[in-house]
Amino acid sequence: MTDEREDSYDVVVVGGGAAGLGAALTLARVRRSVVVVDGGTPRNTPATGVHGLLALDGLPPAELLARGREEVRGYGGEVVSGVVGTVTRRDEVFVATLADGRAVRGRRLLAATGLTDELPDIPGLWQRWGRDVLHCPYCHGWEVRDQAIGVLATGPMSVHQALLFRQLSDDVTFFARGSAPAGEQARQLVARGIHVVEGDVAALEITGDRLAGVRLADGTVVEREVVAVSPRMVARAGFLAGVGLYPTAHPMGEYVAVDAAGRTEVPGVWAAGNVTDLAAQVGAAAAAGAAAAAQINADLVAEDTRLAAGDLERTQR
Structure with a gap:
């Protein structure tokens, strides 16, 4: 990845856990260009296995994520290592700047960065x-x-x-x-x-x-x-301040508020997984990522259709 991609992705996914990879897989399978930026510090690292996940019960967390990354890449999605420090919006495009100075651009943004446990x-x-x-x-x-x-x-x-x-x-x-x-x-x-x-x-x-x-x-x-x-569970969402999005207080910590479709209050920004649902297990987080991805794709389809209709109208004048 160069300092800043000139060719924007359709979707930038911040966070490569179950929610982020589930979303990227869904998006890549409908031929959306998608990149996952992952900091490599999953919340469940200390656990020996992921439990309660149908057909994969007991699978080590690292193996689950490795399989997920391979599947995303198999459909043309990209997964890159890095920590997103800030997100800004320029001319209807989101720019996610990494801690090392690199940046990646996308028409839509999905936050799937999970939580930090405070004991x-x-x-x-x-x-x-x-x-x-x-x-x-x-x-x-x-x-x-x-x-x-x-x-x-x-x-x-x-x-x-x-x-x-x-x-x-x-x-x-x-x-x-x-x-x-x-x-x-x-x-x-x-x-x-x-x-x-x-x-x-x-x-x-x-x-x-x-x-x-x-x-x-x-x-x-x-x-x-x-x-x-019971830890205090805090959304990893500081990078969203650049687009005016801040966590919401909760009796057990804080989270990013979304509607039933996974949309935040900032147009073009979605969130899924533990960053918005403190109680979500791995299966629920992956499902939420896939559901948000479907909504993002529908939003992009609507935008693509409006743009195409505008182009058609101009050519017919």
Whole structure:
């Protein structure tokens, strides 16, 4: 890719995860010129496998993306490495400028950059993240079934998270971190036999290459094999500020708002996957990318038809 392509693509896709590659595959198959710019830092890198994805359950994340890139390229789409720093609009064309100074142009833009997980500042969480520190019972629950699970209170969904993990194990402890649940939430935990520890959490106890427990501020260690935590999920969307698009606040983080078709409030800009849906798993993200791609193609077809009609009218004058 040169410093700036003189020949614009139909669509620039920012982000090469499931949503971005799913969109690019759909677009390439209807003969749209499409480029995917990917920074190479997928959110699910720590995970050993992608779960709940029909016919591909357990496939390593890196292999899934490698297959996706190969498929996109097989239909003539391009996938390039780089991080998009800013996006601007010039004469109805979007210009995505990469951190290294390169730039790529497109008639439409799809943001599929996903999320960044922000964990509480508790020693050990990041060290074990994606292995025995988890957040999603649907992504990882089967692998930790019947184990001793601890759930750390981090926000409004933490009690709900504890109830979800209780489906997978009868040994679940809720660490309230100094603010014990009350009212209906407290009754729910008692009803499901979930033990509540009220003291503040100081760190995770790690022995060798495994989680051994949760250490409280008073030094007590509660033995646990798995810890579940709800991260604050933040859209990777800073590059969109150049076109006047900013994330929307959410109780669990922030996301890019779209309509049912995947359109943002900025004409010509779409978004799909975790950047707009905090709860989307890999299959849902890929499907959202494909659905947004169909809408983008329809929008381009309408524009191409208007331009062709205008040309025809001028030649007939």
